[in-house]
Amino acid sequence: MARHDQYREEVAGRANVEDTPELLAYYSDLEKKGAAALWTVANKIEPWEPVSQSVPMIWRYGDLRDDVLRSVELVTPEKAGRRVIYLDNPGRSDVAAAVGWIYAGLQVMHPGERASAHRHSASAIRFIMEGQGAYTVVDGHKMTLGVNDFVLTPNGTWHEHAVDEAGTPCIWQDGLDIPFVNAMEANFYEVHPDLAQAVTYPVDDVTRTWGNPGLTPGGGAWDKDYSPLFKYEWDRTYEALSGLAQARDGSPFDGLLMEYVNPVTNGPVMQTLGASMQMLRPGEKTKAHRHTGSYLYQVCKGSGHSVINGKRFDWTERDIFCVPSWAWHEHANGSAREDACLFCLSDLPVMRALGLYREEAFGDNGGQQPVTA
Secondary structure (H helix, E strand, O other): OOHHHHHHHHHHHHOOOOOOHHHHHHHHHHHHOOOOOHHHOHHHHOOOOOOOOOOOEEEOHHHHHHHHHHHHHHOOHHHHOOOEEEOOOOOOHHHOOOEOOEEEEEEEEOOOOEOOOEEEOOOEEEEEEEOOOEEEEEOOEEEEEOOOOEEEEOOOOOEEEEEOOOOOOEEEEEEEOHHHHHHOOOOOEEEOOOOOOOOOOOOOHHHHHHOOOOOOOOOOOOOOOOOOOOEEOHHHHHHHHHHHHHHOOOEOOOEEEEEOEOOOOOOEOOOOOEEEEEEEOOOOEOOOEEEOOOEEEEEEEOOEEEEEOOEEEEEOOOOEEEEOOOOOEEEEEOOOOOOEEEEEEEOHHHHHHOOOOOEEEOOOHHHOOOOOO
16 A cells, blocks of 8 residues: 555544544533534534535526526516526535535626616626626626626626617626625625616727727726726637637647636736636547636637536537536537637636635546546
8 A cells, every 4th residue: 555545544544533422412412512523523614625516417498598587577687686597507506506615607688778787896797698788887887798798896886787779688607706795704695776877988098998808098096906997898809819819729638718808907807706708629639637716617609518527518609507616527518610619707816816716637538538427
């Protein structure tokens, strides 16, 4: 037996004490004093490697879309607060998370509807899935939103959402760090005293000011911890990925991947939530790897499949799937002619900031997992 393995057995043995009447009485006495013996929980709280409570899941848009739209008939934005169908991972139902400490849901609004302005400690993103005429106002900045646009509502910012009278029914994905902020016991929620905020800047000013690649506006001082570019447009994102495809081979594990960044710091868009867009070229299959952190993918173009811990999940446009922390995963584009694009929301900024990020490549079978389910 290798010394490392022997040591692991010895340590595990010390945390595997057999109950005796004397020990049980001892534990009971400790409990009365608000204490407990570490060895009774050591294997649970200090695992050899991450053990995620989340399970790999896929939420098929074709299955959920009618249910999301039906909510319009059943509740109003005023009464519901936000008309959202949230994604419930069975391993995280206790905290209403889609994966890890990330909450996600599908929100719908009809033309002429507006949700009240509010703010909270949780950071949030919106990723537009369908419809025309949606807009968001964040701290006085009004942004018009198109399909596959990605918008931020950072923690503490006043924000509201609406759809123009001339628009169409709109559905977008909400993603928030609500479970994480609740776990930190630091969540606040406040409704705007006027239920709406004034638009104090030209429409879409954030994109015109901060959305020019390689250029920073003169006198454009920004001292917040989140990105001043509240809206990241799909057209510019896809153009950047297409250009990268002509210049680089990409990663064997992620294909062509670009992270959304704060244009001032080149860091993550917000402190607790990160986002990226990746392109899989026609017929491309990535190698498997795993890393710490929780990842929620939305298919915004194309179709294909992913293998997560040996289980295959076939996906098509608008489906959402999750990869729990430390789960083996790989992706494949199912088309020989068209590229596929995956938007990903993650807690990667937290992993990196706390020094907890770790990554490992899958070593067998040419870097790809055997499919067992």
